[in-house]
Amino acid sequence: MSISTFIHKTRGGVHPPHRKNTAECETVQMPVPNTIIIPMQQHLGAPCIPTVKVGDTVEVGQVVADSEAAISAPIHSGVSGKVVGTKELLMPGGRTTMALVIESDGEGRIHESVKPPVIQTFDDFIAAVRACGLVGLGGAGFPMHVKLNPKNLEEIDTIIINAAECEPYITTDYRECMENSWDIVSGVQTVMEFLGVKQVIIAVERNKPAAIAELSRIAANVSTPARRVVVKPLPARYPQGAEKVLIAACTGRRVPTGGLPADVKCIVMNVTSVSVLSRYLKTGMPLVEKRLTVDGSAVENPMNVRVVIGTPIRDVLNYVGLKKPVRKLLFGGPMMGLALMDDELPVLKQNNALLAFAEEDAQDIPATTCIRCGRCVDACPMNLMPTAITKAYAAGNTDELKRLCIMTCMECGSCSFSCPAHRPIVQTIRMAKDVLRSKK
């Protein structure tokens, strides 16, 4: 059996419109831009330090920045050309980071280091994953070699491949399932083999029947009793793809507050991450390109484009064409995506969508008083009490904020989405978290 239909009950969640306009848009390769910008921080953890100097010549696949820190991942150049400078970038989220500016010579020469890695042991495998520069491509950007090497590796019994893609608009993972399903499954097999895990669950939301059919067809071919690969269709309900919710829905296990999936014997990998890893093991080409869904009411031709990591957003927008002035620009989906301040930022490793909205979709509706309707409480997948949290925050009651476990909030936005009073609940919880962090 390749489809597993039993789904553990999870609470809360909302039903935003799907708006998967680009679901049937085959990925288009965007031409290599003239200049790419490579920020040193493209993952969770310590920022990288450049390994090349201004004036150096670089080639495709060459490491241009790396770090000694345990939680980090090397960064590669996606073009061949010359490092022409560095600049300070203000990243979405407010932090600044140093970035390398590389001018492409348009030749696309491949660096000599690009060759399939030789892997014999588990340590070789982890080293290869690190060398690939792979981070969690679902959005969080957690370095993959750390994720695949938890402290309690021998306890891990399940790997969940996250193809839920619950955010509206985004279809990059869906396209990966449709275009590269064999890469996904062979990546899954490799990971299973090296980690010694007996079960892989590929989780897909039910609104993507074609992906479910395609993946289960291939999974059926490779699944064996000793190495089970099952496809699990999940209800299309946001935030189904959030790590903790996904684990609960697939296995019934609940990751404890402040814990990691490994605490409940699971590893969760994004579907595109597995696929990229599988291609790296075959070709040796590290993570230098990324598929992006470009959509939104200001975009002329919504599509999926494959772009070189570091391509300035402005070039991407020019390539797909705009039909209206952009008023709001998002990295990621509309529920958890970050609003950008300018279009000079480059595409990062963990980006999966670029949404450009026109004036009419960038309304700032003023909040009215809370009517205590309880929709936020019902919507919270983490069983929190947003009403009590906002009250405690307004009163400056940090003890109460602690009791309300606000650090459990993953900022999925279900509460704000469903609030009839348009209250900025997620924003308030973020500020409340900052209060708690500063008290420590």
Place this chain on the structure above:
Amino acid sequence: MQGTLMVSSSPHLHCGMNTRDIMRDVIIALIPALIASVWLFGFRALAVEVVCVASAMAAEYLSRKVMKRPQTINDLSCVVTGLLLAFNLPVTIPLWQAAFGSVVAIVVAKQMFGGLGQNFVNPALVGRIVLMGSFPDTMNNWINPLAWTGKVDAVTGATPLALLAEDAAAQIDPLSLLFGLRGGCLGEVCAIALLIGGIYLVIRRVISPLIPLIYIGTVFVLAFVCGENPLIHILSGGLMIGAIFMATDYATCPINKWGKVVYAIGCGCITVLIRLAGSLPEGVSFAIVIMNILTPLIERFTRPRPFGEERKAVRS
């Protein structure tokens, strides 16, 4: 593009519903009972309802103006309060008393505590209780339904609960209660109209069916246990309107599931206690107001455990 982009916190999508939509749904849900009140008690019923709504809106507008706060009349919550108060009055009430009740409900119970969502007791019930205390004669003047058509005797009729209190249950036909053919307040008599409104609210997800079902269920079971006719108990007095429209008031009922359960059971118990042991024939208003006051406490003790917290306790 820098400088022209709007930056705001996620989420960047909204379900599209606002407070006004919710209040409009409640008003729609009250329309069957409104039609029933006019059918049963004539156009004087409509006059009482119009006076209550109009004075509630005026009180809301003026109190916001006096307090120099943003106008909230557009959210329609004052219309709901006015209508609910009217539904809790007898058709014979002098119109000025009805208006007085509305003003008390809006100004004292709602605006003085900060307006919508901040009040700790249901404003319409406060209005009704103040009127009952102030004008006990006019508030207990019941006439038979359909008397306005001239075909039915207009003599002042006793309410079913008053009959029950006098051990005259045999005179009551539960079917006539379902359609509202009994003495009582404007909007409370026609159970079927209230049920239609309640089902509409549940379908529209404005209210959860938890509170009405448990409240009415508790009254049914307790009445049965105490040897009363449970059908008459759930169909008479203000139970239907109270359980569906008043006990479910967002501001004054617990927000979490188990809180709602405790609250609804409490409402049911107090209602039956007052009806059977108290000197008043009816106890819905007081039961709900008492449980309203207990709501913050109930909420505190029924707070849900956040995801992942339960396991942590086991681990450590």
